[in-house]
Amino acid sequence: MPLLVVGSVALDSVETPTDRRDDVLGGSAVYFAYAASYFTSVRLVGVVGEDWPPEHTELLQQRGIDTAGLQVVAGKKTFRWRGKYLPNMNDRETLEVHLNVFGEFDPVLPEEFTRCQFLFLANGSPVVQMKVLDQCPGARLTVADTMDLWIREQHDGLMALLKRVDGLVLNDAEAKLLTGDENLVRAGHRIREMGPRFVVIKKGEHGAMFFSEHETYVMPAYPTEDVIDPTGAGDSFAGGMMGFLAEQGNFEPKTLKEAMAYGTLVASFNVEDFSLDRMKKIERADLTRRMEEYRRMLSF
Ligand code: AMP
Numbered sequence: 001m002p003l004l005v006v007g008s009v010a011l012d013s014v015e016t017p018t019d020r021r022d023d024v025l026g027g028s029a030v031y032f033a034y035a036a037s038y039f040t041s042v043r044l045v046g047v048v049g050e051d052w053p054p055e056h057t058e059l060l061q062q063r064g065i066d067t068a069g070l071q072v073v074a075g076k077k078t079f080r081w082r083g084k085y086l087p088n089m090n091d092r093e094t095l096e097v098h099l100n101v102f103g104e105f106d107p108v109l110p111e112e113f114t115r116c117q118f119l120f121l122a123n124g125s126p127v128v129q130m131k132v133l134d135q136c137p138g139a140r141l142t143v144a145d146t147m148d149l150w151i152r153e154q155h156d157g158l159m160a161l162l163k164r165v166d167g168l169v170l171n172d173a174e175a176k177l178l179t180g181d182e183n184l185v186r187a188g189h190r191i192r193e194m195g196p197r198f199v200v201i202k203k204g205e206h207g208a209m210f211f212s213e214h215e216t217y218v219m220p221a222y223p224t225e226d227v228i229d230p231t232g233a234g235d236s237f238a239g240g241m242m243g244f245l246a247e248q249g250n251f252e253p254k255t256l257k258e259a260m261a262y263g264t265l266v267a268s269f270n271v272e273d274f275s276l277d278r279m280k281k282i283e284r285a286d287l288t289r290r291m292e293e294y295r296r297m298l299s300f
Contacts, residue, residue: 158178
């Protein structure tokens, strides 16, 4: 089933302790869409400026991603983010954010996109996320991502959104910030009480936790030696997870668990190079192989 994603489309500059890249392809919707494209057809909605290299759009199209919802605004600049990773490669500092054209993003979905049944609201303002939700009244599964910026600056908007989505994906620091609770198990359940039927808390190299009314579990990260650039790990995790759910066409507990595992594995590939460089080189068969290995690791 087609999967719709709305979120940031960016030019990122990334510094790690040993290397750096400037103005490379990034953005929450881009990482998500690319990761999900291994499983299902993806429709992307976002906005860029006139400095956007058209070859980035072509790269997405080569994976079958429908970019009819990617608006190019003349006379404006693309969203830019600059981040620096600490030596542990898990924690990072945001050095610069230039919202540019993303700051005035007011998505109007192409008619065909509004009928999507699987919807992911990637990182962006809750006000914009809500506008998208309003345009997709028939969606069967709606999942959102968020971040510290919105938790701090648009708290009420975020709380209203949480009452309307089926799932929320966020990282450990964001879960603590949203609930004021340092215990992630309690935090996960408290976020569920704010509205979503399930909550996924991502913990970087420590894996991801799942919370629903009847289930709580932890999915470990795939042990990767070559962490080159963790940017987009969370978005590619969500892309793998939602892509698998859309492919299966359901979100039963068993499917959700397998989807969490696929999300984990796509993210493990993504961190092995800058930007989308590692994902560009893999096929579904690589995910299947890593899944067999991951299953063996987890059985005892
Ligand atoms: P992740 O590493 O999965 O948390 O996502 C990193 C991506 O999020 C980068 O490609 C950034 O361009 C994007 N990003 C950073 N800050 C924001 C923001 N305020 N809104 C939307 N996207 C953002």
